[in-house]
Amino acid sequence: MDSGARPNKSLDASTVTSWVRGRGVYVAFVVLVIFNLIVTPNFASVVTLSTLLITVSPIVLVSLGVALTIGTEGIDLSVGSVMALASAFLPLYLGYGWPVGLSVALLVGVLAGLVNGSLVAFVGVQPIIATLAMLVGGRGLAQIFAGGQSLPVTDPVILWLGQGRLFGLPAPVIVAAVAVLVVGFLVRRTTFGRYVVAIGGNRSASYLSGHPVRRTLLAVYVISGLLAALAGVVATARLGASDPSNIGLLIELSAITAVVVGGTPLSGGRVKVVGTVMGALLIQLISNTFIANDLPFTWAQVLTAAIILVAVYLQKGRGVV
């Protein structure tokens, strides 16, 4: 679902290599799956697959938003803290019924996105700094509002979002899948999606083409905040309790990695939705592989770094100059 150039119709050798290169993440993923099939006990099972999909769901949700911000040549470091904010607020208003609790939690995400977006679009603060401030301050706020405590969530509808199933499909996976479809549709089919990549590709040119640059930027950060809040709700539901101190901790690193490994360049001008999903799956699978084989955490981290480098290296090629 990339909005960038599709491969040429004429298939000569260089086109094929460049096609493979553009998809380093798929190659890496397939290799890792094969490795697991051979090495990891009980890997080829429905449960394994569903666990993988469930755990990856929150990462996919935040990655989608981060991908959009990166597409505009920005970034959103605050997603983890926004998850925490949503998690903190969710139980506070569940007493009024789940629609209220859920709306408040999502609204908090929208608000955080509005703050980020306004700073970026109207004040002209660099995205990395604006969202860094939200990363630092947002979690602090979440902890203050929740009194640092983890509160249990018992509302069945909310719990379903984290633990339920529909037609045998885990609810978090359904939520993530819907988000993927919606964002994919936005990116591919709508003027908004075009504005996003145009702004990322050349902001001045986009402005001079009459694109609503500021509004689009604002919208991108709001969407990212909303998706992060949704991820926060899902994670909270899965845990059965809010946990503003820990939910979403460092998830921004996973998300950025997923986006970049998935082929969206940090320099903006392109958004790869499917690639992002694959990127998220890849990094989750890496971590699952290490845990399932009881490899020491420290070396797992070293190897994760190496795999990220290889996957990104495989897809560079679209060099500059």
Add this chain to the structure above:
Amino acid sequence: MSTGSADTEGLGGSPAWRERLFTTLQRRGAIVVLILVVAVSAVVFDNFLTEQNLENIVLQGAFLGLIVVGMTFVIISGGIDLSVGSMVGLGGILAALTVQVSWPLALILPPLVCGLIGFGNGLLIARAKMAPFIVTLAGLLGIRGLALALANEKPIGIGGSSPFDWFGQGQILGISVPVFFVIIAFAVGGLVLARTSYGRIIFAIGGSEESARLMGLPVDRTKVIAYTTSGALAGFAGALLAARLSAGDPNAGLAWELDAISAVVVGGTLLTGGAGTMSGSLAGVLLLSILQNLINQLGTLGSYAQQVVSGFFLIIVVVVQAYLSRKER
């Protein structure tokens, strides 16, 4: 490759002296803010201007300061180095592991090894044309893992007061040794940045890498040197920190990359590259250090509130600068 994304429209306009004043204000904004903050703090807190407190502030910023010098080079060149925090951890562990063998080695090995890793980062970025963010993000993960593995996941104590400890705890002419080193680093860094060809090329690459390449400048080499320096300084900071703690802590320097980036940006350097000053970065480090000191002086803020205050402070400073730099246009 971030060729001036935002300010391509609206070229210069106001009379030259006004433009200069605003440019200066923008570039020196951090120093202006620094002076203001010091003045206000001196009035509000009795203990602020005591010699001991000022020394605390400077000493606290010293280790981060070393990293910031390297980070300034990297950011002006249009890149970013997220691996420095982990390098501090690795540097400390290397020092702790080697100090028993020979204390000079404990000082030399960390910058050497981390410099080498920085060199690797640089090669991947300059030669393989991979995004600095992702290369050094992998570094952040991998190097921390390495530090933890080498340390067997525990802090390593450096018993006794070998000469090594002096580098973290001793004094030269009444100045703490780490402070002494950071002064040297800023002075040399500032000179290199402002007054040498190498420094100009760093600016050129940050301004437009493609142009710099077409102008025949040694782009790759310059970038590799910047990342190597950044790594070496971070490793050295790790060694000094180990000397100060009398222990190597594999978790030392956690999230320092964010502090370093904040300091550089607070100091008026553009994250898009191509502009910035070393003096601004120094002011940025001092500002962060003072902020922490003030929070401690207050002594009542909970840790969550501290976070909120830090985030807010960062935004205020940056917004003020955004305002000033807009005026400049």
Add this chain to the structure above:
Amino acid sequence: MEQDSPILEVRRVTKRFPGVLALDGVSFDLRPGEVHALVGENGAGKSTLIKVVTGVYRPDEGQILFNGEEVTFAEPRESQAAGISTIYQEINLIPLLSVAQNVFLGREPRNSLGMIDKARMNRDAAEILERYGIRADVTAPLRSLGLGVQQMVAIARAISVDARAVIMDEPTSSLEAREVETLFGVIGQLREEGVGVIYVSHRLEELYEICDRVTVLRDGRVAHTGDLAELSRLQLIAHMLGRELSEVQEEGATGFGGEHETAREPVLVAQSLSQRPRLHEVSFDVHPGEVVGLAGLLGAGRTETAKAIFGAEPIDSGSVRVEGKDIKTGSPGAAIRAGIAFLPEDRKLEGIIPDLSVRENIVAAALPKLARAGLVSEKAQDDLVEEFMQSLGIKASSPNQPVRELSGGNQQKVLLARWMCMNPKVLILDEPTRGIDIGAKVEIQKLVDDLAAKGLGIILISSEVDEITEGSDRVVALRDGTVVGLLSEDEITESNLMALLAHGEDSGHGGQETREDADG
């Protein structure tokens, strides 16, 4: 001269890009003391050849010999060190650095301590620029200067090193007559010193003025090499286009026809536009079916005026009216909705979105029109793209090709297409034919004519005097951001125009020197 062995020799060089064969067995040589013209249509491969020679690209096949020895340059740095100095097609300097820093980047004068000697650097830079007739504050950031001055700085930088060969890829496309004369003086000097010069330009008259030999590229192959004096202008064009002489002969110097029928009510009225200190009370109007030329020297404020009308620059005062209705100033979106289109002068920074495809670049401005409820209609989009790629003859391997891979001229056509598919009421063209090959240039000029005939109001900014004089129904002359005169119909002659623009040359001063007082 003939017996001199070549400084630079290219032997059967081939260069492929995905889907494009940019150079196909090209051979070429440059002798000492000659000025060698390299010409061809947009996308013929001129820039690629230059980049292969200077080490930006590596050739897939073939050899490059410099001073008789085979060389492989891995980077532009290496070719520069060997003695090839190059001015690439788009200005490649560092906008945030000062003029002096740009001139001396990488080879700054140093003091005894090995530190940069700033005072000397600024002095030397000013001196060098002075030599080329550029008066500019060398401590000002480069981006504060107009494109023309920037180009001159790039030339100064390239020439101030001792080189055996100097390559210039369309150096004059953003220069006007005065600067071009200066440049030719410099080239003459280089020739005397025995330096070989490769000169790329789409302005044929320039070639005849200074070039000794010519190599014509067509679709990546050498179509002709020989002494320029032996070729007539028409023969040269025939080689470039690959057509018979007789076919070419019919066409005139520009593609403009006669005058247009214009309506009485103006479609656009610009009223007292001011943006201190660059624009002062600029007023003029444009009628449907009329081409209004904006004339002026470098930095006269033409681009500024265009941007003010389009809303791309905030203005201090003044108004813009389209069909009698005031439009919101300071917003390109509002201007576009009112029916104004603007083709910017700086293609690289303000025009193309490099990583996006040709298709997406063409429809960039038309998106709201192509979409219903925010959904883009693929069908309508593809039809539009196909129509304009064909009508403008855009050379691309497919609509999916990233626009950054197109040759400079084709990029310009893509931008033209972006605005033409909007069906605007007013079209502002800032240097529309810069870097466009002779064939396409004529086409574009014809197009401007046709559009005017269909009732569009057109504002034409050009540094080429014939384009202004032949193309415009009226000319607004600007100097230092002030309207200094209006010519219409028969008054529009080169000499009248020159008189207007040059008048007050010695009392006033041009844009590029306005920063002289900045010494604080």
Add this chain to the structure above:
Amino acid sequence: SPPGAKTEGQGSGGGGKKAQQDIAQATGDVCKVKPPDLKLQDAVVGFSQSEKEVNPFRIAETESIRSEAKKRNIEKLVYTNANSQASKQISDIRDMIAQDVDAIIVAPLLEEGMDPALNAANEAGIPVFLIDRETAGKPCEDYITFMGSNFYKQGKQAADLLADFTNENAQVAVLEGTPGASVTIDRTEGFEQQLEEYPDMEIVASQTGEFLRTKGQTVMEQLIQSNPDIDAVYAENDEMALGAIQALKDAGKDPGQDVKVVSIDGTEQAVQAIITGDINAVIETNPRFGPLAFDTIEDYLAGKPIPQKIIVQDDIYTKKNAQEKLDETY
């Protein structure tokens, strides 16, 4: 969850008794230093917390110190938080010294690395009282005394309890705390060492859950998949245990029955889980150092001898006593 480096370490878990008299058990020699002439009410006391209050233990610890300070009307409590950075803890303590506090309560982050801070306090003649974690240095010289639990012993107790529940025959999964934290190290070592006593008990997987509930859950999910035979879980804090229970239930296991679970801390939710039968036992770690710490400072100011080590007696919660002790938890 991210493969990131982190140290949001949890402290020790905590037991639940409230009265300080119950928890204190002095060991070793006593310390007698000549105190300054000062009353506790007039003292400015510094409290250097090591980690953010991200888990029940830290929250309860800080809260206990703060409320006790208020209760006793002391002049001022200067609170700092090292955010898991050893270097910051040192500069925090130095900042307090610069503010001329009269005594400092330190919850040290690391065993190593506190020397410069302790030295500086010594030079300034300010007494230091350590709580919850010990640090290198000599009591009475480098600091006055240490009050806290024995994490190593907690690990051993956990091993014994698990052995008891599984008839000394089990496939054990260990959920470790934050890598590098001294609590993690001690609780892991104590457990592993004691487990050697039981030849039929085998550790089949040992992974960090970083003291987090979320992490405990995802790690357990993975482990139960690749090792379906796991029938015992040792979680180094309650939070991870609660996450693991969720994962075990998702995998169709019955925690407490099919899989025995033992954890450390004694938070309310964990003890509640004992009552519902999901956790088999919890070893307590008491975070409520406030009363004890200020009593000790008061004794010190009064010139009374101070024990060099005050080890907190930690309770063990099981099905038998969980209900009655529920209100002692935190």
